[in-house]
Amino acid sequence: MKRSFKILALLLCLALLIGGAAVSSGAADIDPNAVVDTEGSRITRISAVVNGDTETSRGVCWATKTRTESVVLVSENEDLSGAKAFTGGDVVLFMGYYMHKVVVNGLRAGKTYYYTVGDKSTRSPVCSFTTDPGRGEPIDFLVYADVQASNEENFERAARVVNAVYDLYPDIDFTTSMGDYVNDCTNEEWDYYFEKFAFIDRHTTNAPVAGNHDGNLRWNWFDSMFNLGAAEGSDTITGVYYSFDYGDAHFAVLNTNDMYPMSYQQQNWLKNDMNATNAKWKIVMLHRSIYSAGKHTNKPDSSIMRNVLVPIIDELGIDLVIGGHEHCYVRTYPVTGDGVMPETTYVTELYNGEETTFAVDPAGSIHVMPSTAGTKRYLINENTMQYIVDASAKMESTRDKGGVAAHVEINGDYLVFKTYLVDDETYTPELYDVFGIKKTTDGAANEDWEDLPTDFESNNENNVLNFLKQIIWMLFHYLFKVLPGVIVGN
Numbered sequence: 001m002k003r004s005f006k007i008l009a010l011l012l013c014l015a016l017l018i019g020g021a022a023v024s025s026g027a028a029d030i031d032p033n034a035v036v037d038t039e040g041s042r043i044t045r046i047s048a049v050v051n052g053d054t055e056t057s058r059g060v061c062w063a064t065k066t067r068t069e070s071v072v073l074v075s076e077n078e079d080l081s082g083a084k085a086f087t088g089g090d091v092v093l094f095m096g097y098y099m100h101k102v103v104v105n106g107l108r109a110g111k112t113y114y115y116t117v118g119d120k121s122t123r124s125p126v127c128s129f130t131t132d133p134g135r136g137e138p139i140d141f142l143v144y145a146d147v148q149a150s151n152e153e154n155f156e157r158a159a160r161v162v163n164a165v166y167d168l169y170p171d172i173d174f175t176t177s178m179g180d181y182v183n184d185c186t187n188e189e190w191d192y193y194f195e196k197f198a199f200i201d202r203h204t205t206n207a208p209v210a211g212n213h214d215g216n217l218r219w220n221w222f223d224s225m226f227n228l229g230a231a232e233g234s235d236t237i238t239g240v241y242y243s244f245d246y247g248d249a250h251f252a253v254l255n256t257n258d259m260y261p262m263s264y265q266q267q268n269w270l271k272n273d274m275n276a277t278n279a280k281w282k283i284v285m286l287h288r289s290i291y292s293a294g295k296h297t298n299k300p301d302s303s304i305m306r307n308v309l310v311p312i313i314d315e316l317g318i319d320l321v322i323g324g325h326e327h328c329y330v331r332t333y334p335v336t337g338d339g340v341m342p343e344t345t346y347v348t349e350l351y352n353g354e355e356t357t358f359a360v361d362p363a364g365s366i367h368v369m370p371s372t373a374g375t376k377r378y379l380i381n382e383n384t385m386q387y388i389v390d391a392s393a394k395m396e397s398t399r400d401k402g403g404v405a406a407h408v409e410i411n412g413d414y415l416v417f418k419t420y421l422v423d424d425e426t427y428t429p430e431l432y433d434v435f436g437i438k439k440t441t442d443g444a445a446n447e448d449w450e451d452l453p454t455d456f457e458s459n460n461e462n463n464v465l466n467f468l469k470q471i472i473w474m475l476f477h478y479l480f481k482v483l484p485g486v487i488v489g490n
Contacts, residue, residue: 034123042066043124045097045194046117049206050174050244051229054132055109058205059227060086060117063097068119070100074107078114078126094224095187101227109134127202130173132246135279138411139247141207142166142200144404145178145324146372148213152192158374159196161403161422164429166200168420169407173246175204178324178370179211179287181225185218190225207253210239211287211324215257231269233454234258241266243273249410250279250443254286261304261466264459267312268452274316275449280442281410283320284313291335291367291388293395294326294378298385310337313365319437320415321367327378329371329404329419331394331433334362339387347438356416358438366437370419371404394433404432413438 037043044063051059060072070091075083089102100117107113110133116123133139142165147158166172182189194201210222215238223236230240239255252273258266274282288296288305290313296302302325313321314336334344342363348355359366371377377399389395398404398421406419414436421432453459 034118034121037118037122037124040195040198042122043118044191045099045225046124046127046198047194047201047206047226048115048127048129049208049226049228050242050246051103051227052105054205054244054246055134056107056131057103057105058107058113058129058131059229060102060104060115061225061227062100062117062124064100065097067091067093067098068100068122070102070117071119072102072104072115072117073123074104074113074115076108076111076113078128080114080116080126089227092224094220097187099224103227107131110137125202129203129205130171132173135248137247138409139173139249140169140171140407140409141246142169142172142175142204143178143322143370143406143408144175144373145370146180146211146327146376147177147193147374148180148183148211148327148372148376149192149374150183150189152196154375155189155192155196157424158372158403159199160427161373162197162405163199164422164427165405165407165420168429172204172407174207175200176207176285176322177209178285178322179209180213180324181208181211183213185213185221190221207244207251207285209253209285209287209324210255210257212257215239215255231266231273231454233265233269233456235456241269245277245279247410248279248412248443249281249283250274250277251283251285254284256286256288256305259463259467260301261308263456264462264466265454265456267308268459269454270312271316272449272451272454274318275446278443278445280439281320281415282316282318282443283322284318285322287323288325289323289330289367289369290321291330291332291339291391292323292326292328292369293330293380293384293388293392294328295381296326297381297388298383318365319362319439320417321365323367323369324372326369327372327374327376328369328380328397328399329394329433330367330369330388330392331419331435332367332391333393334359334364334366335391336364339391340364341391349438351414351416351436356434356436358414358436360438361440362437366435368406368417368419370406371398373403373405375403393435405429413440415439 046062048058072086073083112130149155214222228240238257241255243252345360379397419433420429
C-alpha cells in the first residue's frame, strides 16, 4: 500500500512538471515535490459543486487544520498534464477548520476534468467532475435524502446505500442530497460524512440542499461546507438557495430554513428565477417536502411551508418537486393546489429497452420524497391529511426494508425517475418505484414578467406581517390540535 502511495505521488509530481508551462502565474512556484495526502489527515471535506455556469465553472471547497494557501490544479487529463492552477479564493476559520473556497472557470462543456486541491507542499489525491453538456443533450443524476447520522457506523451504512445505486450509474452528471447531511452538525459528523461519501463527492458535481439539521440553529455550517453561489439578496446563515441549468432542465434549490413560512425575498427570487428561464424542464429541490406523510407532516413548520409554496409551484408550472425531511416514501400523481389532480393522459412506451408509463404533458407537478439513505426511518403518519393520501401514487415506510436512493434521467421529451431500495444486509439494490413524464412542449421565458424585489429591506414589512400571522397560526395549532391530544393522553 505504501509503495502505491509513493507511485501516485511520483506520478503527480511528474504531472506537475509536465504541466508547468500551463500553470497560471499565480501558482508557478508550486513545489513539484508536494506530498499527496492520501490519508486525508491534512486535506479533508473536498467537494466540487455547481457555482455559476455549469458548462464552464465549478465551486471547489476543502478544509485544513492549519492555515495554508489555496490552490486547485485542473486538467482534462487524469495524470494532470497540462494542468491549470486556480489560486486565492476565500479562506475562513470556521469551528476550528480553515475552509478553502476557489471557483474554477474557463472550462469546456461536456468534458470530464481532473483536479487536486492543496498548497505548495501538500496536495489531495486526484478528484474529478464532468461539466454540463448543454442544451439538447441527455443528463442524469442521483438523488438521496436525510443521511442524518450521528456515528461512524451509520454514516458508513448510508454511504453503502448510495454507493449501491451509484454502481448502477457510474457516469452520472451530478448528485444531490435533499438535506440533513448530519444530525447534530458537529465537526465529527461532517468529517464522517465527507470521509464516507468521498467515493461520490470527489468524482461528481454536487448540488446540495440545506436541511434543518444543517441549518436551524446551526448557523453558517451549510454555507461553510460547500462553495455555492448564493442567490442575490439572500443571506447564508441558515443555508443557501440558488439555481442552475443542466442539459434541458432548470433547477431551483430552496432553503426551507430561512424563515417560516419562507422569506418574501426567497419567494420573489423563485418567481423571478423560474419566469426568466426558457429551459424545457423546471425542477424544484428542497428539504421540507410539500407532500409528506411522516411524523412531521402536520407540524406547523411543514404545514406553513406547504400553504406558501403550493400556489407558487402551481403558478410557475413546475414539472417535478423533490424533497426530504420525513424519512418515508411518497410519490404523488400530477397535482395542483390542495391535492387537486387534473385529468392526465398516460402512455406506456419502450424506453431504453424497458416498458415505462409516462404522464403526458401533465397540468400539475409530481412530488417525490425518496425516503432516506440513512438508518433513521419513519412510519407513515396515520393522521396524514386525506388530500395528501388521495394524491399519492405510492406512500410507504421503508423502516424494515432498507435505505433508498434514486436515479433521474432527462432526455429530450422524456424524464424517468427510478427509485431503488437497498437491502440492509446485502446492500443489493432493487427497483422500488418508477415513473415517467413525457413533455412535448418547449420551454419559454415569461417575457411579460417584471422582477420582484429580492433584497431584505424591500421585503421587511411583508416578512414581519407574515411572521406575526404564522405565530397566530401556530398558537391555534397547539391549542386546538396538540393540547387536546396531550390532555387525553394520546
